[in-house]
Amino acid sequence: MKYPLVQNYINGKFVNAGTGTTLPVISPLDGNLLSVVPLSATADLDQAVEAARAALPVWSRMPVKERVQVFFRYKTLLERDLQQLASLISEENGKTIGESVAEVEKCIELTEFACSIPQLVTGEILEVSKGVECRTERVPVGIVASIVPFNFPAMVPNWTIPNALALGNCMIIKPSEKVPLTLAKIALLLKEAGLPDGVFNIVNGDHTIVNAICAHPSIHAVTFVGSTKVAKHVYRQATQQLKLCLALGGAKNHLIVLPDAKADMTAQNVVASMSGCAGQRCMAASAMVAVGGVDHIIQKICDEAKKVIPGTNLGAVINKAAQQRIEQYITEAEQQGAKILVDGRKAVVEGKEDGSYVGPTVIDFVTPGMAVAKEEIFGPVICIMRADSLDEAISIENSNIYGNAASVFTQNGSYARYVIERASAGMIGVNVGVPVPREPFSFGGWNESKFGTGDITGRSSIEFFTKLKKSTVKWNPEAGVNWMS
Incomplete structure (x- = not known):
């Protein structure tokens, strides 16, 4: 001891x-x-x-x-x-x-x-x-x-x-x-x-x-x-x-990504948000809504996620029970038809084999009814849902029971204001993956x-x-x- x-x-x-x-x-x-x-x-x-x-x-x-x-x-x-x-x-x-x-x-x-x-x-x-x-x-x-x-x-x-x-x-x-x-x-x-x-x-x-x-x-x-x-x-x-x-x-923070978003900046912010503190924060992004043709951004997100290495620039989750719970979410989503683009299961850090690690995980083609899309995972996992329009994306965001944070990635100011006015969350980001207000602005969400x-x-x-x-x-x-x- x-x-x-x-x-x-x-x-x-x-x-x-x-x-x-x-x-x-x-x-x-x-x-x-x-x-x-x-x-x-x-x-x-x-x-x-x-x-x-x-x-x-x-x-x-x-x-x-x-x-x-x-x-x-x-x-x-x-x-x-x-x-x-x-x-x-x-x-x-x-x-x-x-x-x-x-x-x-x-x-x-x-x-x-x-x-x-x-x-x-x-x-x-x-x-x-x-x-x-x-x-x-x-x-x-x-x-x-x-x-x-x-x-x-x-x-x-x-x-x-x-x-x-x-x-x-x-x-x-x-x-x-x-x-x-x-x-x-x-x-x-x-x-x-x-x-x-x-x-x-x-x-x-x-x-x-x-x-x-x-x-x-x-x-x-x-x-x-x-x-x-x-x-x-x-x-x-x-x-x-x-x-x-x-x-x-708890929280289930949604990042809405539009086709005009800056690809490199968006990918870096999305991955930092989902993997920072091993995803164990109420401001972590765990759900992304891809609007229209953003496959090029999703590819860059995967590329960025692969740069996040457990034990190097990714910390551990709190214990073995958390590790098992997070991996179960990933497995269940895969069984339900989602596609695992980057798989963080079974992560082991050399010399720290008894540690509790989950690698960064990107899951595509998730539907809003899946547990991985609705529940707080509290791990370095992001699920991607597809939407044909901004209104559909906002509807997906607003249908979740939580209301801590939401972000939109776009270069269009009118789209950004549209999301700010309609997203049901207490803290909103524009091109920011973790929209935590700095002092003296206060911290707090809405809904559940x-x-x-x-x-x-x-x-x-x-x-x-x-x-x-x-x-x-x-x-x-x-x-x-x-x-x-």
Whole structure:
């Protein structure tokens, strides 16, 4: 075992969970045992909540300009330890080092936005009558919880950590039991940056802790990122307890490719989108709608896909179970009549035979009713469906239950605007394979890709993590009583 036993992080200290039940943390790169993670009990969550409750009065009343000083220092520490964090992400998640570096760089950008929050929450004040002022100000929600997935061990936690804390909340976070090591390192960086004890806490575990978070009476808001099935469960459980909840689910992102698209640029973007992070991201392209005569572009996509080599510029999928599930999707599509143009099944990396790898896979002549066309594969696989018109392509895109992202590849501005206006997705790209908005623009999908109001990052997150307080003040007794009194 390369690393010590994973511990919970409560009130500024790493502590053992109150249960002896654990799971192994296996590196998908080579199958080696990295550590073991505890499956905490509800009593462990209670300890974290008590620590947050004790820290909240001082932290929430601290001026926001003082709170964000922690995140100026945290940003510097992320930059200092970028390579160390990237190595850890790669080990426990399976990403390439380059992808892991990019993930930490995104954490830095997210933190930069949090540092700007004092300029975004200044409130409003107006003299509404002679000597009478009305004022608004944003105050923290209280104790918030984030439940985060395995595919981005650093970035997704940092979707919420800097903003929620800079806005004055205290936090409990539950990492995926598959990748708990990176978040423990982040806890150390936050402490080094000067974050007071109890403001940020980690409770490791499985569905027991997820359900306990949703039910805990002292947790006021919950965010979740993961599959749609679990997102629905978390949203229902949390809102049933009258909590604020924002739950992000799965995706089936469609790329619409028109005949006038730049062939080389399109092929590079499509392959990068479908194979980046081994396809294990909710913004990955897993469905392409080819409109009319685009066979020359499909050939270039295949050529580009063959340049993506497992273990070299393609990372591992999270575990053997994921590998088997992804390969089953490919096999089933082939059995149903689809044509495998590039086959990533049975990928093996020399010297890492126990790793979990799937090569880039391109499947043509897929029909919308096939499972590979409807369900989230979460692997480096793209299925190609054929359409005779742009309207038919949009209809195919809009018929899927998800609504995270969609892109169109064209050199025609009117076609691009046509897709932007009609595609049923929260994030749209034009000649962009992964249309993730950059800060301060917020991240969030539609339909069965998101449950709750608002988005999880950017300006939209400020409304989720704060409450609006309104005050009316009168200092002129000589004005007497009027209709406002």
